[in-house]
Amino acid sequence: MTPTPEPSSSAPAQAGALEEEAYAALRHALLFGGFAPGERLSIRGVAARLDLSPMPVRAAIRRLVSEHALDTTPAGTAVVPHLTREQFRELTGLRARLEPHALELAVPHLAEPELAALQGHLETFAAAKAAGDPAATQRADTEFLFTLFRAAHSPLLLGFIESLWLRRGPLFWEARWVLLSTSSLHARHADILAALRDGNVAGASAALADDIERTAEVLLASHPFGA
Template sequence: MVRNHGKESDAPAPEGSLEQRAYAALRDALIQGGFPPGEKLSIRRIAVALGVSPMPARAALRRLAAERCLDIAPGGAAIVPLITRAEYREITRIRCLLEPEAAATAVPRLTGEEIAVLRAIAAEAKAARSSGDEETYRRGDRLLHQRFFAAAGQPLLLSLIETLWMRRSAIIAQARPLLPARPDKDDHDALIAAAETRDPAAAAEASRSEIERAAAYLMTRLRFPDDPAEPVDGWTTLRRING
């Protein structure tokens, strides 16, 4: 937290500060889908959970709200966004532009050592999913993509991608019970193979395919706030009316 005579400053918090640590922890939790849709994030509860005072917790929540990763209720409370079907389509469409670009740009820059690390992360994630450990799989999936995209050397691009991951937090939380049953599970083989063969086009296609397949699966199984109400069973209604 940067202060000026006891007041919060708009200057970025320095690395290692309590505000930066609180922001990083909340950012990680959002990416992992750690909060259900519509949950109100109390400053006091967040401060206690992170072991900081309310001030850095408040600043971190404000920063995430400014980045549109959280919504602000009329009373000023930070809330995990309720993602509509239309917004999820938009998030997916933008991810399909940004993430393939990051993957393709990263491929020529990845060293043999970095590819070996990515291969190991992918193998561990695949083993976790095979054993039914979806949470460990999700952490590995996120780490693999973050490290892969970071190799592109475009921090702004990576930040935009991570912001979209945070914005869809409620979808990940809702989808958690559905993910183990997904038939076409991502095992990252195509992405790793593209890195090993130094094929940017293949890396872009692998990235795009992962996003589109996951979105298609969830779009057919989740209900969204803007979905029409389920049709009324006319026969059941008639029986109720007639006693």
């Protein structure tokens, strides 16, 4: 009798790798202009865009829905959040509490290599802003802050912050030219780094909270929100 072949362990591993690839690609798209607020995401359409099969895309979308990075229609279709003013205010309030807390947790872990990395992100941001490149400015802004958040060594807190950023990402991308042209919004990261180098944790935390709140004020005054 021919022996029954044992199940291959490579198939689940490959499926998991494809799901992670789809998940990472969708997260990047939410942060950097891949989807518009209110856009409905068909599994086949997203799979074709990512050049993946529908199964890992379906799993990745389900993960993002469970993390509140995506909404769903009554029929169960995933949709990119189109935040109302009230939802944006709530999101801003959460960010203004969680992100300074992450910064404070990060401080004991910030040595010269981390501070040098923060300085590098500031310089990249300044060069991108001078070149009028909103995508590069947003990437540098993201890397500056997440260098701090990752240094907190709190996976749970980092996950909460990432979910908020994914949810606000499409709105911030849509408003990228407003944010790029508002020069007063870009000084606070330099203030954060200066305060960290001086050992002024409270000052760095306050500068981050102020940056979040001032950016929100600009958007609330100038950007159309969902109904």
